[in-house]
Amino acid sequence: RKEVEQDPGPFNVPEGATVAFNCTYSNSASQSFFWYRQDCRKEPKLLMSVYSSGNEDGRFTAQLNRASQYISLLIRDSKLSDSATYLCVATLNGQNFVFGPGTRLSVLP
């Protein structure tokens, strides 16, 4: 079983739609979680950290469910520019960073 799993997609959604991605992790000791965004043939960039109480940044909302060992990312009012691969990351003690395989999103006009 992979340490961090994601549905690879692709998720094809129309502009303005709401889309949600889930990510599961196997190491129950993982402490910190992040969502990174990676555009085609570019490097990953931090989208947002995931806090235990859940957090929101504009159109993006991240949630953590420790009991079920999954994190989620919700994107509201999708824009064409949101098209990218979304990578979730779990880490322990500031090390052992494990990236998921990524979920590909295509927002269609």
Place this chain on the structure above:
Amino acid sequence: EAGVAQSPRYKIIEKRQSVAFWCNPISGHATLYWYQQILGQGPKLLIQFQNNGVVDDSQLPKDRFSAERLKGVDSTLKIQPAKLEDSAVYLCASSLERVAGREQYFGPGTRLTVT
């Protein structure tokens, strides 16, 4: 602020040859990471440095891969000898310190093709 610099950007070598990649992290960033990203997969951590000490190299194939970070700044990653399955993008990242929640800043990567 200058970002993470990597060179070369592209490299094509034959199997069994050697190759080295260079990374210059953001100034003042104590933690440096090397990742391998195979097409269609997420980045896989190879090695993590805190200043010039190794924090985590559990997934580094030590029979062929080596890395060093002299003086706690620049770093080099070497593969010797290369195999076909080493074809990937090698990403270097840095963060201010080894603290949970610290953002990692990635360089543009080196795309390696082994023929």
